[in-house]
Amino acid sequence: MRYVLLGNPIQEWATALAVAFACAVLLIVIRTFLIHRLDAAAERTETRVDDWLLRMMRNTYSVFIVILALYLGSLMLEFPKKYEVWLWRVAVTTMLIQAAIWGDTGVRVWRKRYRQAAIGGTDSVATAASTAIIDFILRMIVWVVFTLMILDNLGFNITTLVASLGIGGIAVALAVQNILGDLLASLSIVLDKPFVVGDFIIVGEQLGTVEYIGLKTTRLRGLGGDQIIFSNGDILKARIGNQTRMFTRRAAFILRIRYGTPPDKLAAVPQMVKDIILGQESTASFERAHLRELGEWSINYEVVYWIKSPDYFVFMDTQQEVLLNVIRGLAERGIEIAYPTRIILRPPEDCNEGNPPLH
Incomplete structure (x- = not known):
């Protein structure tokens, strides 16, 4: 008796499962081999590429390997067109999610290496604030882009969505333009570095040590112990005197x-x-x-x-x-330092009364 499941004989199902199992094992072996080789290379070299690839391989999750292997096994079977489309979408969505995780991992590795490179430097404290801002923006871009790609793969009309987001974004941008201005100003501070955390700066009539550089504000500790808070946009519009960077x-x-x-x-x-x-x-x-x-x-x-x-x-x-x-x-040398003097003379009539003139 020949058993049929979803239009495919049981023998073909067994073949598909065998292919899926073989692909899963092969992919896991390849991942393990690459991790081993990249780990050894990362210890010998100072380049960042092997560190990035190593972290990406370690963040390649087995669940995505299994789903990809099952899709490769499903190619051995015959399904209705509707099922084939959804199997393809599931496989592509899985790969896009894994790619997003790789991109997120790459940003994290860059942040870690950047901070390590700055340890012991004069701006090591400021690096934390700098990398936090750039890390947040890069990771947000990665996930937004891959989310739109996943929605497009699942059949959603992202053109309308992007247009709607664009219109909504313009409205939001107009409403929060001061906040966005401060955000862009914080990026300018991070990238151009007119000052870093720990610098003693003079902004207009205010002066103090930079304690924190955030997404919206920069905070100084004044000479009197008070905290002085500037919006990033305002502080870049002012003349900044950086006393820490004086050589003489x-x-x-x-x-x-x-x-x-x-x-x-x-x-x-x-x-x-x-x-x-x-x-x-x-x-x-x-x-x-x-x-x-x-x-x-x-x-x-x-x-x-x-x-x-x-x-x-x-x-x-x-x-x-x-x-x-x-x-x-x-x-x-017998030279006298001058000081201002004042001579007060009494009117003549006071002197006539017996009062001497005042000097």
């Missing part, structure tokens, strides 16, 4: 000498200041010391020099030592 610091001050100082002593002041500045270990270079102007109540010298370290405490320590030595040098 410029130091300048005005030295005011009292009127009545002899000219020969005034002429010796620039050389004295130069010798004091060059005597500091932290000084990178001496730029100038000139008699700048004759002020209302003092003779003014302008002094400019450069400090090797960008560290603010080194700057203050050096400036303090220079100023103290300048005061000592002026005192040794």
Whole structure:
């Protein structure tokens, strides 16, 4: 007696199952072989390609292999056209889901390697925020694209869907244009890196250390301990001074000498200041010391020099030592530092009454 199931004899079903089993075993063996070879290659090389392929092979799930093997076995059978179409759609959908998982895995591997490469660097903390933003966008694109491909494979009219999404997207974009602007600004910060987490920056009248770079906001820790929050769009529109990226610091001050100082002593002041500045270990270079102007109540010298370290405490320590030595040098030479004075004169009638004039 000949048994028939869905229009195919039982012998052909047995053949189809045997083919499916053989394909499944062959695919699993190939996956295991590739994992073994790629694992060995990843330990020997520094390239990222073998790491990506290794993670993708490890994320090739057995359930997808089984479904693909069953489809290959079904090719040995004869089915009505409707069944063949659905078998094809199931197989393609399975492969698309697996491809989406591979794409998602590739993005994750890139994020991990990027973070590892930045460990120990000056922007290692900022890498977490940077990669989180890019990782989110890339993974969203991967899953949206493959979801549309799966829907198209299942027979849905994605042209209408995409058009509807486009119209809806325009409406949503108009409604949340500020949020989208901040999102794009965050990408600009991540890719262009005008500053990173840990940098001390000045934005307009606000200054502080960058604590967090998010999808919408960037947060600073101010000198007073308060947290200053900027939207990413606003912070890019402002002038940003990044103090952390200085290699040297410029130091300048005005030295005011009292009127009545002899000219020969005034002429010796620039050389004295130069010798004091060059005597500091932290000084990178001496730029100038000139008699700048004759002020209302003092003779003014302008002094400019450069400090090797960008560290603010080194700057203050050096400036303090220079100023103290300048005061000592002026005192040794008998040169007085000027300070503003005010003379108040009493009216003549008050002086006639026995009150002396005030100075």
